[in-house]
Amino acid sequence: MVNLIVIFMSIVFVNNFVLSQFLGICSFLGVSNKMSSAVGMGSAVVFVMVIAEAVTWPIQQLLNKFDMGYLQTVVFILVIAALVQFVEMFMKKYLPALQKALGIFLPLITTNCAILGATINAITFGYSFAESMIYSFGAGVGYMIAMILFAGVREEKLYNEEGVPAAFKGVPLILVSAAIMSLSFMGFAGMFQ
């Protein structure tokens, strides 16, 4: 039990997927301009990440049984792509409210490296099923926290481009802000190991 808590806290804070492992940067920088889309994207990632982990972990055991562990990359990405399609269809039919909130972010998630990264990492670390479920849930929560915090920063009135040198306007300003946020997350380093 303690083990599970350590895994969860460590992936949310110390090894945050976005800010210290650089997984899912494209969507982190791209969708964080509005709080509403940050929340939607974050919840969609948590949702898909947990389902993807629950499906890929047994598949890896099956591959190992037949000595085909090397097919991991090919199989995982196909399973995730098919899964996202399936989840989208299922939600459209049975959960239209949820589909409206998360649906538009789902296709973006297929090619989000955070999902594939979490499933592969859980296998590489040799986690048990329970551990990998907690790991992927924590990874998604960490992604969501980073996303919401950054959207909060970017929506803040104090965050504007007045007085910023011309060359730093736009993209460089976003990146330097992300650097400062990542720096603040470094404060968690060494808390859980």
Add this chain to the structure above:
Amino acid sequence: MENKSKLSILTNGIIKENPVLVLLIGTCPALAVSTSLLNALGMGVAATAVLICSNIVISMLRKVIPDKVRIPCYIVVIAGFVTVVQFVLQAYAPELNKALGVFIPLIVVNCIILGRAEAFANKNTIVDSALDGIGMGLGFTLALALMGAIREFLGTGGLLGYTIIPGFSIGFFNLPPGGFFVYGILIAVLMKATHGKALKAKSFSCGVCPMYNSCNLAEANEEIAAEKAAVSQKGAEA
């Protein structure tokens, strides 16, 4: 596309449309593996190899692949080549493989490779696609190497493991925040040098994503914009 010279296809990816510094795609591996020059070069070469091979194969198959299922087909082709690269690295460069870790299998979802398949290899001949792959791959490798060299030099005071200035090191640049910082500064320098003309993407948004046109988010954004326009029109009428 027909009247483009072979040379311009090749150099397009290196300078004019450099994926990392101008188009702002492929940022995840660029930030993650640029802690040292050697890792950056290794990642660049691995991604280039996959990019060239997948561009050639997808260009060969462009008349066979049905339009509706093209994205899954591209993913299968790319994933196959990534597995090959993984095997090669495991056999001949196990240390590099360990250093790059999960980012080798993650080449599968690298926006640059899928983006070039969708935007270029899908529509062009085999030779042109191969040249495009070489150019884009070189551009990616050079941008990564530049970031890797800056971060390794400032972080450890040396390059490729050799010490240049003994006792000099700013640990910040080896840490994750240093990656964001160096990338931001590099783009700022590029904008200053070219008076803001170089950057194709004005900001990080979904528009820079090569999958933009085949993604629902684009449609959703248009719908939201249309709704807003309708609301403001109503307001004006009232």
